Amino acid sequence: xxxxxxxxxxxxxxxxxxxxxxxxxxxxxxxxxxxxxxxxxxxxxxxxxxxxxxxxxxxxxxxxxxxxxxxxxxxxxxxxxxxxxxxxxxxxxxxxxxxxxxxxxxxxxxxxxxxxxxxxxxxxxxxxxxxxxxxxxxxxxxxxxxxxxxxxxxxxxxxxxxxxxxxxxxxxxxxxxxxxxxxxxxxxxxxxxxxxxxxxxxxxxxxxxxxxxxxxxxxxxxxxxxxxxxxxxxxxxxxxxxxxxxxxxxxxxxxxxxxx
Amino acid sequence: xxxxxxxxxxxxxxxxxxxxxxxxxxxxxxxxxxxxxxxxxxxxxxxxxxxxxxxxxxxxxxxxxxxxxxxxxxxxxxxxxxxxxxxxxxxxxxxxxxxxxxxxxxxxxxxxxxxxxxxxxxxxxxxxxxxxxxxxxxxxxxxxxxxxxxxxxxxxxxxxxxxxxxxxxxxxxxxxxxxxxxxxxxxxxxxxxxxxxxxxxxxxxxxxxxxxxxxxxxxxxxxxxxxxxxxxxxxxxxxxxxxxxxxxxxxxxxxxxxxx
Numbered sequence: 362x363x364x365x366x367x368x369x370x371x372x373x374x375x376x377x378x379x380x381x382x383x384x385x386x387x388x389x390x391x392x393x394x395x396x397x398x399x400x401x402x403x404x405x406x407x408x409x410x411x412x413x414x415x416x417x418x419x420x421x422x423x424x425x426x427x428x429x430x431x432x433x434x435x436x437x438x439x440x441x442x443x444x445x446x447x448x449x450x451x452x453x454x455x456x457x458x459x460x461x462x463x464x465x466x467x468x469x470x471x472x473x474x475x476x477x478x479x480x481x482x483x484x485x486x487x488x489x490x491x492x493x494x495x496x497x498x499x500x501x502x503x504x505x506x507x508x509x510x511x512x513x514x515x516x517x518x519x520x521x522x523x524x525x526x527x528x529x530x531x532x533x534x535x536x537x538x539x540x541x542x543x544x545x546x547x548x549x550x551x552x553x554x555x556x557x558x559x560x561x562x563x564x565x566x567x568x569x570x571x572x573x574x575x576x577x578x579x580x581x582x583x584x585x586x587x588x589x590x591x592x593x594x595x596x597x598x599x600x601x602x603x604x605x606x607x608x609x610x611x612x613x614x615x616x617x618x619x620x621x
Numbered sequence: 622x623x624x625x626x627x628x629x630x631x632x633x634x635x636x637x638x639x640x641x642x643x644x645x646x647x648x649x650x651x652x653x654x655x656x657x658x659x660x661x662x663x664x665x666x667x668x669x670x671x672x673x674x675x676x677x678x679x680x681x682x683x684x685x686x687x688x689x690x691x692x693x694x695x696x697x698x699x700x701x702x703x704x705x706x707x708x709x710x711x712x713x714x715x716x717x718x719x720x721x722x723x724x725x726x727x728x729x730x731x732x733x734x735x736x737x738x739x740x741x742x743x744x745x746x747x748x749x750x751x752x753x754x755x756x757x758x759x760x761x762x763x764x765x766x767x768x769x770x771x772x773x774x775x776x777x778x779x780x781x782x783x784x785x786x787x788x789x790x791x792x793x794x795x796x797x798x799x800x801x802x803x804x805x806x807x808x809x810x811x812x813x814x815x816x817x818x819x820x821x822x823x824x825x826x827x828x829x830x831x832x833x834x835x836x837x838x839x840x841x842x843x844x845x846x847x848x849x850x851x852x853x854x855x856x857x858x859x860x861x862x863x864x865x866x867x868x869x870x871x872x873x874x875x876x877x878x879x880x881x
Contacts, residue, residue, distance in 0.1 A: 407671070407694075410671050410672070411667065411670050411671070412670070433698055433699060433702050434667075434694050434695060434698035434699040435694060435698065436698070437697065437698040437702050437717075438693055438694035438695065438696070438697040438699065438701075438702075439690065439694040439698065441697070441698075442693050442698075442719055442769075442777055443693075443777075445721050445722055446721045446771055446776045446777050447776075449721055449724055449771065449773055450773040450774075450776070454723060454724055455721075455722070455723075456718070456722045456723045457697075457718075457719075457721075457722050458716070458717075459702055461702060461705050461706045461709055461715075461717075462705055462715070462716045462717050463714060463715075463716045463762055464709055464714055493762075496756075496760055500756055502723055502753075511706055511709065513709055513710040514710075516706045516710070517702055517703075517706050
């Protein structure tokens, strides 16, 4: 069995045309696949209308109870079911899930240190229900995950979609050859941020060290690459980062940055 | 295989204590089971806050596009995932679904006659994905359905939860002995509406004719009983109507009205 885990973020979700285009390419992928989606602006917009103001500490959103209810409704209801019905229309037998459904993604409530992030879950990777995911894939289904996890004491928990995608890919690597694809707004990791064509095609641990030392990559790309390298170290076959406009080419290694 | 399909309505969903109590009994049922839930007041309340006013024609709510988005968000997100996490906490491996997930419940957009009900779906019973439902049950999962169906042209459709429960039970009857339980706010069908203890224990087609002729049942109970009798005629083993407070007793035939 070969599995591809693909993550899309808010930039695709917030653009109906881009989303449809992306989902058509995703539906056409021939092998077993899992989609993990992020949140998008719609949660914040609906939150404002409902009087739920976003609350940030050090740039991280705090998930209080009202926010948890909001993101559960928006991520698992509005966004997830819209993606599921678009995939169904594109002949892909999608099944929308949160980490609570089938108990697939158990998480620990993030411990309170300097900051209490509220209802935020840290995935317990070795308790991911890999057997169930495998069974769903073998039934011909394509799981579509909202960025929500859970545990029996705390209920639904908010978890970063990049993290969910990574932990799913690591857990699935134990039973199948698993690739991970992160779609974002650029064509890959750029050696020159002002030049969209300067995609670095391959990154390995030694290459990453050089890129960091020579200040070729910086800012938001460092945690993305560290996250990808740690996934590869934990058993994921390869991680590709690139544009949602070129999903098939990312998977074929013709575009984007591949982390090995 | 023996399957019990249970439907709960808004009166239970809107009462957090009643819902927890009901879900504990539901989780404890030993055999294969499926839960179908209705909407509750929360959709209307959130709709008002978002500026989506309910629009009724002849007492039937019209599902325009804004209402469809609202009920998708509230039914499939807020209500469904709350039920799933409560069942998980009660040791029941629930998986929350709409009719779009896994393509389980295809529906036809209701034809426009005198009234255009909007995005309302009429279940196409012989296209229900019984094989998938059976596979999910065999994996030890308990499907929990929001009252939403779909088709590839129209997307997500609003469908009455009583109807979804009935059509699921009919479709499953082809592969397993299937019972259907409707939970509502009374103890069963009453022969005297002012006497909560006057539950009619058994209704068959001839008994129903007598009850109607003698005006013993009326109002809202006639369509409920017709609906139940048609399910039995279509292969469902038995239908029980009674209070969500006594689920196990309803299933054991010790309380409620059983339609045979």
